[in-house]
Amino acid sequence: MASVLGVAAQVNEAVARKIGAGLRAASQGPPDTLRLVVAPEELRSATEELLRLRARFLITVGIDARPLSADYRVLYLFSLDGEHLFVVLECAVSPDDPHVDSIAALVPGANWAERECRDAVGVTPDGHPDPRRLLLADDWPEGLFPLRRDFPYDYRPPAAEGVAPVPKQPPEGASVLPIGPFFPVLEEPSYWRLFVEGETVVGCDYRGFYNHRGIEKLGESTLTYNEIPYLAERICGICGFIHSTAYCQAVEKAAGIEVPRRARYIRSIMLELERVHSHLLWLGIAGHILGFDTVLMQTWRMREPVMWLAEEISGNRKTYGMNTIGGLRRDLPATVVAKVLKVVDEVERESVAVRDAIVGDTTLLARTKNVGVLTGDWARQVCVVGPPARGSGVPIDARLDHPYAAYDEVPPRLCTQQAGDTWARVLVRVEELLDSIRQVREGLARLPAGEVLAEVKDEIPRDRIGISVVEAPRGEAVHFVMTGGDNRPYRWRVRAPTYPNLQAMPAMIDHAAIADVPITLGSLDPCFSCTERVEAIDVSTHSRRVYSRQELLAMSRELTLRGGRR
Amino acid sequence: MANPWVAFLLVPLIKIVVILLAVILIAAYMSFFERKILAYMQIRIGPNRVGPRGWLQPIADALKLLVKEDIVPARAEKFVYFLGPVLVVAPALLVFSVIPFGPAFKLFGYEVTPYLTDVNIGILFILGVSSVGVYGVILGGWASNNKFSMMGGLRSAAQLVSYEVPMGLSVVTVLLMANSLSLVKIVEAQKQAGVWYFIPGIVAFFIYFVCGVAETNRNPFDLPEAESELVAGFHTEYSGMKFAFYFLAEYANMVVVSSIATVLFLGGWLPPFPNWLAAVWALPALAWIPPIAWFVLKMAAFLFVYIWFRGTFPRYRFDQLMDLGWKVFIPVSLVNLMAVGLGVLLIGGK
Structure with a gap:
């Protein structure tokens, strides 16, 4: 344990050296976790320093801390694998203008995490390479963030007409082959749009989170x-x-x-x-x-x-x-x-x-x-x-x-x-x-x-x-x-x-x-x-009629609310 | 046989009905045995609900397909979409007109041939007619207006074109040995030679059968309908009776390939070693076995191998399949053809 404390001190020191006064506070919660509160404008520098120490990005956590400290907090979780240490970079974001610099350019693996944080808590990552919606349904209203504290867990926004995911454009000359949302070898829904030239894949687009249930x-x-x-x-x-x-x-x-x-x-x-x-x-x-x-x-x-x-x-x-x-x-x-x-x-x-x-x-x-x-x-x-x-x-x-x-x-x-x-x-x-x-x-x-x-x-x-x-x-x-x-x-x-x-x-x-x-x-x-993060549901219909996409969506949502009971 | 009406209309009609019924029944029960045997290979039980031990399952399947809703995609090319299954199933059944199931025999004093006709270009006829089937696949895939269908259809075309060549070459080796294109004569030549052609033509035999598996789009070459990649390939959009036609054609084609392999390489209706063991086959205990039983037995063995393949091999990838056809089978069958030709020249036609 002593060595973990020593490593934590070293990491703390290295980050402090890099961003100076940008490091506002440092604490060690559980012994294996170093929590560094950094100024939002220094987030990228601090990330760079952690990457230099061979830290591995885990996930972003957006927290609506307005009831506690009148701000949003965005936590970036890293792991120093060899040293058995977690490092948390924490930014406090003003609730008036919740923005934070994107680190997706430094850590490609943070791409989804930042988009999810934006969808769920409403903290927008600035300079994100692909800021499309990730988590929420296509007809979810703008400006409604389900993981904010003032959002009731059982609130249902009204369904909207004529919405679709924003697709990526295929490269010139390529055609699109859909794999999903439902496909014979996929046990669960997931929608890959393959851009193909003949039998060769030249790119793809992904839309998932059809099962997100909060x-x-x-x-x-x-x-x-x-x-x-x-x-x-x-x-x-x-x-x-x-x-x-x-x-x-x-x-x-x-x-x-x-x-x-x-x-x-x-x-x-x-x-x-x-x-x-x-x-x-x-x-x-x-x-x-x-x-x-x-x-x-x-x-x-x-x-x-x-x-x-x-x-x-x-x-x-x-x-x-x-x-x-x-x-x-x-x-x-x-x-x-x-x-x-x-x-x-x-x-x-x-x-x-x-x-x-x-x-x-x-x-x-x-x-x-x-x-x-x-x-x-x-x-x-x-x-x-x-x-x-x-x-x-x-x-x-x-x-x-x-x-x-x-x-x-x-x-x-x-x-x-x-x-x-x-x-x-x-x-x-x-x-x-x-x-x-x-x-x-x-x-x-x-x-x-x-x-x-x-x-x-x-x-x-x-x-x-x-x-x-x-x-x-x-x-x-x-x-x-x-x-x-x-x-x-x-x-x-x-x-x-x-x-x-x-x-x-x-x-x-x-x-x-x-x-x-x-x-x-x-x-x-x-x-x-x-x-x-969901449980599977299935929809079965017995009568013979044509259902529109909207109706099917509404039906499956209703079924979910009934807890899957028909 | 004096009456031409009887000779040219009544008898052939009866034969056509019998052969068609037999083929359709075999195809239907082939699907049943496939499911059963595969199930036993995979420690399952397989269909066992309809009729005693599931024996009526194929009948139930056929009935189900008959009454199922026939869905035509809104933007399909209607006429071609309809034409596809027809083009697939017709050649598959037509081929049976020249396959000899046994030698001529006497019935009520009349001579009866257990085949519809013996044309002197029988094998050419088969190769030609069976090639038409691929149009059904391509057209059906294209007319469905679906990317998976289209892709499946194209794959099938490429596959068929590649595997026709080595298959044709391996058939030619048999022609060299038998010196005839008539299927009946080929069997008789094997009787004269006293040996089934798969022994001198072992390489050709192997290539023929593997190509046959590829041509019928069966596992491990079932790429045109690869579920994990292309949903159901060229018949993704087909349902009801149209789908049943594709299904029937696939199984009928397996019977075709097995029958031709039986005729060309395994001596058709001949018993094993027809001359050498002639005394044995003439024994009263064995003499009652009709020649057609030998034919069916050999054909069934091939069909079993089809199922066995499916239980044993993973699916090839498309380019691997093409490589195998062009880079391995075609050169090997060419060399084999020359070797057999040389052998025939030196030893003299057997």
Whole structure:
């Protein structure tokens, strides 16, 4: 810990040297978080200095702090991976003219984050390269910012006629091929407009966030600290435990709650079990995209016993409901340990067989080698995380860079590949899958006895911040919490791993064949509902009539309000 | 056979009806077996709800397609859109008119040939007619006024053109050996030679079948309808009976390719080693097997391989498919053609 303090002091000093009086305040909230309040006009210089120290941009958090200090705050979260340190650059923005300099030119990976901050909180980034709407629906009125404190969580603006996303113009001579919003191999809506010349992609445009439902807003306005884990868990349809863990850890950090060691071990074990079934699921989907359904069927069969394990441990296949602030609500039953070991043995045996089969398959190799290449340099600039980053030789892994749960005692192996192509990402995931099994075994072998829940007796203090990262199967998930009154966070910010990873897509499919686009997108293991923080809905109609786009939109909104009940 | 009405109208009509029904039935049940076998390969059960063990599934599918709404895109080129499925299905069925399912036999004192006709340019006829099918695909893809359909249609055209060449060359090796274009004569030549042509023509046999898979747009060469890239390719916009036509044509074409492979390379209706084991086949225990059973058995084996491929290979990418056709199959089949030609010259036509 001493070294972290030392590094924090050095960073503080370096930034102070660079921007002088522009650095207005510095504090260390949780020990691993350095919070630097900088003048808005010095934001770019401070960012430059952090980049020079090899900091990695995580996400932007816009906070409507008018009730607290009569301003908006924009927080830029960075991570110094090698030094296990988070750095927060905080700007106070005047509510009369909420503008802030864009850093997207310095950090291409901040592109979406700044647009989202503008859409949700209304702080406009000046000099942004692509200031189109990102998050809000096309018919959302201008000047209405849902994450401002005075915006009621249940307010519905009226639907508008004749609106459409602002499309990017294709280059001369290229035609547009739509992939989405609904497409056979996309499990969730996402709209890519490919600009193609013949079968070659020469550019693309993206419109997403069709699923945005304001989960952060709900957490800040109607739920309490201990209710949010159940909502967080429902952010993702596959790796929900990731999000509840990340949220709980953020609050625990902010409030300085020490989680019992046994609970940390069990969190690790559940997280790794989740990675096992998630990677198997991904492998199947990748096979399906390549027209190789046998892989899909086999890996999903292998995955099923892991889901049964989850059910036996938590009562549910998916939403475990185990996490709570301070630890776990439910202990690991002693009887289940032998079963877990048996299941992971079987999964390991079969995974090795699958690995040997796919490594030797020349067609598979031809379809993935040198396809969707993401260079290490660009991966760093767009702040790509998880297997796509490690497949491009960027050695980051939240479990090692910011150890949480029991990863300091049972560390993972860092699986990297240098090539940066789809094949490299396949290899990384297969290796990780096997390493996760090892970690589950080790974790169970070293599982300490004791309590699983630290009782939280005192009220959680206000105005503290906590940043927690969790290495989800798709990459690092970031949760930021700023504590507030009324037993709920003042601001809760979620950044799913697909959020930065999707931003690397345009470079990966540049001058690729159309046939390579689905597998390239698939190789990112995109999870749109995480990115957009929603739950899935579906609309079914029985009577026979023609619905206009407006009517369908209105119907689906109504259905959402009914909570999905028909 | 004295009455020309009987000889030239009644008998051919009966044969046409029987062959068409058989082909359509085989195509329908091929889809059933595909789903079943693929399911077993992928540790699933497959269709098992309609009728005993799902046996009536193809009937239910056909009925469903018959009564389904037939949607025509508002901005489609109506006439060509309608023409597409017809152009695809007609050649696929027409080809069966020259395929010999067995040798002539006597029925009630009349000589009956279990094929519609034996034209002396049979194989040329097949190659010519089956090539027309691609027009249906291209026109259907173009007329749908949909980018995915268009792209699928274009891919199909490129694929067909590339794979016609090596396929034709591998057929020529058989012609060299058999010294005839008539399918019946080719089978009889194999009987005389005492060996099926796949043994001397193993390379041509392999190339023919792979090209056949490519020509029928089947996995791993099912790019024109690659779901993950092009939704459903050229038939994205087709529904109801028009879609059923495309579907029928695809399966009928698989039967065509399998039948031709059977005739050209596996001795058609001949039993294995027709001369060498002639005594065995004449045994009372085996003599009852009609020649047509051998034909069906061999054809079914090919159809099974189709399904097996689908369970085993990922899809190729378009340029990889083209590379394979132009850079591998065409040179190899050219060299093979010369080698077989030389062999025929030296050993003499078998």
